Each structure stands twice: as C-alpha cells, then as structure tokens.
Amino acid sequence: MADITENQQIKYEKLKQYIKELGSVAVAFSSGVDSTFLLKAAHDVLGDNAIAVTARSCSFPKRELNEAVDFCKKEGIRHFICDSEELKIEGFAQNPKNRCYLCKHELFEEIKKIADENGIACIAEGSNMDDNGDYRPGLKAVAELGIKSPLRESKMTKDDIRALSKMLGLPTWNKQSFACLSSRFVYGETINEEKLGMVDKAEQFLLDMGFHQVRVRIHGMMARIEIEPAEFDKLMKEENRFKIVQEFKKYGFTYVTLDLLGYRCGSMNETLKDEEKR
Template identity: 65%
Template sequence: MNIEPSLQIKYDELKKYLSSLNSVAVAYSSGVDSTFLLKTAVDTLPRDNVLALTAKSHSFPKRELNESIEFCKSENIRQIVFESEELSIDGFSNNPPDRCYICKKELFSKIKGIADENNINAVVEGSNADDINDYRPGMRAVSELEILSPLKKVGLTKDEIRALSKQLGLKTWNKQPFACLSSRFVYGEKITVQKLDMIDKSEQLLLDLGFKQVRVRIHNDVARIEVLPNETERVMQFKDTINSKLKEYGFRYVTLDLGGYRTGSMNDSLNI
C-alpha cells in the first residue's frame, strides 16, 4: 500500500497492538471504524482468532445488519449475530441523557460473555481519536467493562481511518457516519418500536432518493430532516414524495432543518 510515513507508523502500531492481544472479538456494526478494525484484525491475527460480534435490535437498521453479514461472508470472517433489545433494559426507553451508557453497558456485557464462551482474550471496539471530544456517555461503559479501543489507542482519526480503508479496498472508506436510531430522539421523549420503525423507513427513503448523509430526528409527531448543506435544495425536488411517505410512516408534520446535518445535534438540548 502507498501510505504516507506518519500514517504507516500508526497502522503498524495498530497491527502490533492487535497481535499482542492474540485473539479478539470485534464489536462489529458495519460502520467505517469497526469494518477497518475488523479487517486489520483478520489480516494480522490467525483467522480463527478473530470473531465479529453484531447485535440485532430495533435500533440497528436492517441494511446495516445485512451489510455486516455480507462483509463477513466475503472476507470469510467468523461472525455471531445476537439479539440485544435495548427497549427491554430498565430505564432505556425513557431516553435519559445517559441512555447510551445504559445501552452500551448491557451490549458489551453480552459481548464479553460471548467472547468468553469462545475463548477469546479481548473485546475491542471502534472508537477513534476524534471521539475523545464528543459527548459519548457510552464510553463510560466501555471503560468499566475493560473493553479495548485500539484505534483510539494508536491515535487514528476518522479521516486517517478512511484513508487507510481506501488503501485496503474497503467499500466503507467513504460510507456515511452512522449512530443507532435511538439517537434520533430528543432526550426525555419515550423510545418505542413504532417510532424507531418510522425513523428507519424515513432514513431509508432519503438514502434511496440519493441523499448521501441523512438524519431524521423525531420530536413527538414531527420529523426534522437533516441533510448535507449542499443537498438542502434537492429536498425540495422530492418534497411531495418525502412529505407523503413520512406521513404514511406515522409523522404528522415533516420539516427540514436549515442548519443541515451535524453529528449529535440532539445534544443541543443538554447543558454540556
């Protein structure tokens, strides 16, 4: 691969670190970071020493689950898909500010259990160096359960992971960032299966219409659509389709956020 020297150093450090773990279970969501981490692990360690673990739940879109399965099959990676229904966790559906912590504590506890059953030494997840500055209460669970974050440890940023993914020929190198569907709710609004389904269908519609980066935030019966600023005008080209379909899915009102897409916009309601 043709990698710039400074990035090659980080990549080599990552492989050295993974090699030192001997065997790993990768928390795999089919996103940019976890796909790169999984690929690097299977390229570094004996194939039987790498296990991909993917949670199936209402907060995880079917397209992401299917992509994870397809990737593991194409790379001949051992994968276990397990049920992890966040809505059954006490307190989660009330959507408190530490919702992500509640979910991740349960999720990674299950992952650790599966890893132990398969005689895997370490559980790793795909947080990167950019995540340090974001509000991510789920990282407290990662720390408490001693889950490892190799990409963060070697200082790889999102852009660097994309660059390395492109060099490795991974289709995910330019994939849109993704967060679980529960992150589309304003804190304090109850999370339900019906509303998660409304969001999933709405975002899939926008993706099918060709929008590259989308979020459909939910405020009771109001859909607040976020797209990239340069795609805002395109929304108006499909306004009738978007309006009618989202109302068919269950929204009463359909709005467009003029501020455009931004990660963690629901955190605006918190004093952090």
C-alpha cells in the same frame, strides 16, 4: 492503491502491533466505517483469533445487519449475532441522558459471554479520536468493562480510517456515518418500536433517493431532516419536497422539516448543558 500519508502508515502499523499483542479479540461489529476497518485489521493480524459480534435489535436497521453478514462471509471471518433488545433494559425506553451507557454496558456483557465461550481474550470497539470531542456516555461503559479501543490507542481520526479503508479496498471507506436509531430521539422522549420503525423507514427512503449523509430526528410526531448543505437544493426541488412529505406522512409523521444547519454528528446533544455532559 489509495495514497496515504506517512503519519497514517505509522498509525496503521501501530494499530496492527497493538492488535497482535491482544492475542485474540472479539470486535463489536456494526458494519460501519470504523468497526469494519477495525475488524479487517484484526482479522488480517490474528486470523481466526479475531471474531465479529453484531447485536440485532429494533434500533439497528436490517440493511446494516445484512451488510455485516455479507462482509464477514466475504472475508471468511467468524461472525456471531446476538439479540440485544435495548427497550428491555431498565430505564432505556425513557431515553435518559445516559441512554448510550445503559445500552453499551448490556451489549458488551453479551459480547463477553460469546468471547468467553470461544476462548477469546479481549473485546474491542471502534471509537476513534474524533469521538473524544462529543458527549459519549457509552465510552464510560467501555472504560468500566475494560473494553479495548484500538483505534483510539493508535490515535486514529475518522479521516485516517477512511484513507486506510480506501487503501485496503474496503467498501465502507466512503460510507455515511451511522449511529443507532435511538440517537434520533430528544432526551426524555419515550423510545418505542413504532417510532424507531418510522425513523428507519424515513432514513431509508432518503438514502434510496440518493442523499448521502442523512439523519431523521424525531420530535413527537415531527421529523427534522438533517442532510449535507450541499444537497439542500436537491431536497428543495418541488417534486422531491412533496414526495418526501407524502411518504413521511404515510409512516406516521405529522410535520416534516429541514434543519438549516444541515447534518452534524450528535445534534441532540446540543440541548445538554456542559455540566450534564460530564
């Protein structure tokens, strides 16, 4: 069993008590680090009164959907998959600054329908305390629709979640962070299925090469690769550089660049002014 701190144990007990008081819950499940941990905790506490709902769309890689399905089968969790095609949401494809709000609002309404049909009282999502420090318009939808955020209520950080996930034997404890593929686009640049596919294939190629934490940001037809600085040397090996460029051009990219700052969460938000984040 992995070591956890006393403070992490206290937060974990608080989380379980919070979930218990919900009575029944539908977890928005993406198979990521946070939602996997939340779903595991909810199912451990509530049993069949905890269900998982995963949205299938062109901005959600097939590998993530497959992992969600496999996890629920392994854990014996009731799992529902809904089609939530963001590109059909009015205004979404134009990639406005509140894109995430539009998406989350539609998604949680779909989850609510499934919850109501199955007699589930509450809906929960997996944001944590670290999400409070970045521009997260999706949290506005969470607040408006009364969605529960058990990990934030329990004051859990990403490090807490990873440590507790390791304690529980979850395979996601050291999984790379992930966000929907639409977050790879510059605000104002049109999002379409073709470019989403380009990003998906490019990131999968880097993952298959063994890079751990990756983002391929798209600027027109240019790819801006973000990886951990510790892996720069690997990417800069001549055979790897040429292999990546050759493959990315097959996907439709004209230019391929490396971001010298490396991977960072929400780097597209760096273009926003402070007043635009409010």
